[in-house]
Amino acid sequence: MEYRYPYPHPALTVDCAVFGLDEGRLKVLLVERGEEPYKGAWALPGGFVRLDESLEAAALRELEEETGVRELYLEQLGAFGEPGRDPRERVVTVAYFAIVNLFDHPARGGSDASAAAWFEADAPPRLAFDHADILAAALDRLRGKLRREPLAFEFLPRAFTLTQLQRFYETVLGAPLDKRNFRKKVLSYGILEELDEFEAGAAHRAARLHRFDRDAWERLRASEGSYSV
Amino acid sequence: MEYRYPYPHPALTVDCAVFGLDEGRLKVLLVERGEEPYKGAWALPGGFVRLDESLEAAALRELEEETGVRELYLEQLGAFGEPGRDPRERVVTVAYFAIVNLFDHPARGGSDASAAAWFEADAPPRLAFDHADILAAALDRLRGKLRREPLAFEFLPRAFTLTQLQRFYETVLGAPLDKRNFRKKVLSYGILEELDEFEAGAAHRAARLHRFDRDAWERLRASEGSYSV
DNA sequence: AATGAAGGTGTAATATATACACTAACAAAA
DNA sequence: TTTTGTTAGTGTATATATTACACCTTCATT
Numbered sequence: 271m272e273y274r275y276p277y278p279h280p281a282l283t284v285d286c287a288v289f290g291l292d293e294g295r296l297k298v299l300l301v302e303r304g305e306e307p308y309k310g311a312w313a314l315p316g317g318f319v320r321l322d323e324s325l326e327a328a329a330l331r332e333l334e335e336e337t338g339v340r341e342l343y344l345e346q347l348g349a350f351g352e353p354g355r356d357p358r359e360r361v362v363t364v365a366y367f368a369i370v371n372l373f374d375h376p377a378r379g380g381s382d383a384s385a386a387a388w389f390e391a392d393a394p395p396r397l398a399f400d401h402a403d404i405l406a407a408a409l410d411r412l413r414g415k416l417r418r419e420p421l422a423f424e425f426l427p428r429a430f431t432l433t434q435l436q437r438f439y440e441t442v443l444g445a446p447l448d449k450r451n452f453r454k455k456v457l458s459y460g461i462l463e464e465l466d467e468f469e470a471g472a473a474h475r476a477a478r479l480h481r482f483d484r485d486a487w488e489r490l491r492a493s494e495g496s497y498s499v
Numbered sequence: 500m501e502y503r504y505p506y507p508h509p510a511l512t513v514d515c516a517v518f519g520l521d522e523g524r525l526k527v528l529l530v531e532r533g534e535e536p537y538k539g540a541w542a543l544p545g546g547f548v549r550l551d552e553s554l555e556a557a558a559l560r561e562l563e564e565e566t567g568v569r570e571l572y573l574e575q576l577g578a579f580g581e582p583g584r585d586p587r588e589r590v591v592t593v594a595y596f597a598i599v600n601l602f603d604h605p606a607r608g609g610s611d612a613s614a615a616a617w618f619e620a621d622a623p624p625r626l627a628f629d630h631a632d633i634l635a636a637a638l639d640r641l642r643g644k645l646r647r648e649p650l651a652f653e654f655l656p657r658a659f660t661l662t663q664l665q666r667f668y669e670t671v672l673g674a675p676l677d678k679r680n681f682r683k684k685v686l687s688y689g690i691l692e693e694l695d696e697f698e699a700g701a702a703h704r705a706a707r708l709h710r711f712d713r714d715a716w717e718r719l720r721a722s723e724g725s726y727s728v
Numbered sequence: 729a730a731t732g733a734a735g736g737t738g739t740a741a742t743a744t745a746t747a748c749a750c751t752a753a754c755a756a757a758a
Numbered sequence: 759t760t761t762t763g764t765t766a767g768t769g770t771a772t773a774t775a776t777t778a779c780a781c782c783t784t785c786a787t788t
Contacts, residue, residue, distance in 0.1 A: 274501050278550045279508035282580075282591055321507045321589045325580040349578045349593040351511075351554040360550045362511055364578040364591070433734075450737070451777065474734040475784035662765075679768070680746065703765040704753035 280351070280360040284329040285316030285401065287347065287408035288339060288368040289391060291425045296441055297388040298405060299370075300395070301336045307357050308398030314405065315386065316363065329366045337386040343424045344368045347408055355400045363399075367408040369424040416442050423482035431469055431477035432456070461486040509580070509589040513558040514545030514630065516576065516637035517568060517597040518620060520654045525670055526617040527634060528599075529624070530565045536586050537627030543634065544615065545592065558595040566615040572653045573597045576637055584629045592628075596637040598653040645671050652711035660698055660706035661685070690715045 288299040300312040315336040319328040326344060334340045344366050351362035389395060391409060394402070416422065422438045436452045456462065463483045468476040517528040529541040544565040548557040555573060563569045573595050580591035618624060620638060623631070645651065651667045665681045685691065692712045697705035 271505075273504045273507045275504075275508070275510075276501060277547070278502045279504070280511050280548065280550060281504075282509050282511065318506065319509065319580070319591075321509060322582055324582060325578060325591065346577050348575050349554060351548070351593070353551055353553060362548075362554065362593070364580070431735090448778075449735090450779085453736080454738095455776090469735095471786095472734075473786045474732075475736080475786090477735055660766085677747075678766090679748085682767080683769095684745090698766095700755095701765075702755045703763075704755095704767085706766055 278360075280362050281356075282319045283316055283361055283363040284319055284325055284332060284366060285314040285363050285404060286329050286333050286344070286366045286368050287314055287405050288333065288337070288342070288370055289408075289412060289425075290370045290388060291438055291441060292388060296391040298391040298394060298408075299337055299339065300387060300389050300397070302385040302387075303398055311398040312389070312395045313398035314365075314401045316365075319364075325364050326366070329364075329368075333368070339368075339370055342368050342370050345411075347404070347411055350400060350404055352400065363404075365404045365408065367411060369412075371425055371427065413442060423484075426482075429465055429467060429479040429481050431479060433477060435480075459486075459490060461490060507589075509591050510585075511548045512545055512590055512592040513548055513554055513561060513595060514543040514592050514633060515558050515562050515573070515595045515597050516543055516634050517562065517566070517571070517599055518637075518641060518654075519599045519617060520667055520670060521617060523666055523670055525620040527620040527623060527637075528566055528568065529616060529618050529626070531614040531616075532627055540627040541618070541624045542627035543594075543630045548593075554593050555595070558593075558597075562597070568597075568599055571597045571599050574640075576633070576640055579629060579633055581629065592633075594633045594637065596640055598641075600654055600656065642671060652713075655711075658694055658696060658708040658710050660708060662706060664709075688715075688719060690719060 286299075290297045290299065299315060301315045303309055303311050303313050315333050316329070317332040317336070319325060323331065325346070329344060330340070333342075345368070347365040347367045349362055349364050351360075353360055355361065355363075391405070394405060396402075397405065416439065422435055422442075425438060426434060432453055433449075435456065436447055436449065439452070440447055461483050463481045465479045465481055467479045469479060470476065515528075519526045519528065528544065530544045532538055532540050532542050544562050545558070546561040546565070548554060552560065554575070558573060559569070562571075574597070576594040576596045578591055578593050580589075582589055584590065584592075620634070623634060625631075626634065645668065651664055651671075654667060655663060661682055662678075664685065665676055665678065668681070669676055690712050692710045694708045694710055696708045698708065699705065
């Protein structure tokens, strides 16, 4: 089968920068390429968009095919389309960034042949194509979002301690935060629900677990309307 | 000539949501479609990406061809690619949003056959394709950016009064601002240069003109690094 | 029983944001 | 030339938000 068009079409792919938090380190999910070009190199999971699926559906499909990761928060990062970014033909990719909760989705390889693994987001191996640029853009976006939204919940287990939450912010923002001020602020939003459960197995006082109240968050976002200059 | 590929390729276009400020109203630049589909309807300026040009270059080229507008601030908004958004074939578009200074670039039609005109950004005519969605996304983005960056300068003449600047913010944000607080804040950034020139021809006290100091802005942006939670 | 390790809590100082009203300057009209 | 209309330009007091900072509690382990 061959497809013909009266004028040239670039190829269209999607790629996903999937982040997760593991042992207090920010990780990114990469796959090893099994095909030329860049065979053997690591790359962001992704692939060609089918004609009958939306861009986001393509991203979710490729991600699950290549890494087994599914049901995640996906946001479009943007299109990357410099001529020459793929040595075969003109390929434009729409990049997504995604966050997985490593507690719910333990890091594991994909279900198909290619290998998948987590790497330090700040120190990835040499990446195929322009994926290093895409990853850098995704990291910027992640840090930017995190300053404005309680995105952390997407990374954390359903119930978490305030210290876990603080560590997460510290890891992604790359800066230490004051414990008391952090708690004061995060609790003031009213989007955390105190549980009557406590951390287990620690050799110190057990910390109370909290849960993210998504409805309260939605209400908070909807009510934000006042900005100065 | 015919182009053949071993698997199907969607078509790729770029579209631009170009905003300008005119008489205190936020305007968007639209073109009248001369071809089917949606012949006669208004649409965002844009068109097909050539294989040898970058996405941004395609956006700039189409914009100049269709509207005569050139040399502007362009930022990628994202890709829009729902199947069915174009009745002909699968077309994915990369949308850009752009700002023109109507003082420097007077609103005028394009150099080619199609008509171009400015419309109220908040009340555009019925738009072709999914351009209403793209426009709505661009407006959101514009307002969001404006809260964080002195983007206003892209809209204003090279020299402007503080009242013009304030009107601009009020127009885009859709809310009145306090004059004294506005001045205090905008001057505190140190990115405005007082000129020894004054507004002319007004039937009231002449206002001092200011200029945007782009270097100071760059320094300011570079130095911003502290964020809380 | 002692130790180690994290959990949990409040206040004072500073910085930022907001609310608010009058005089000055100029052109146009009377 | 006086009056009128219109916008320019300015400061302070209050409220809110942010920051810096240290100790006792709780629990498991030794």
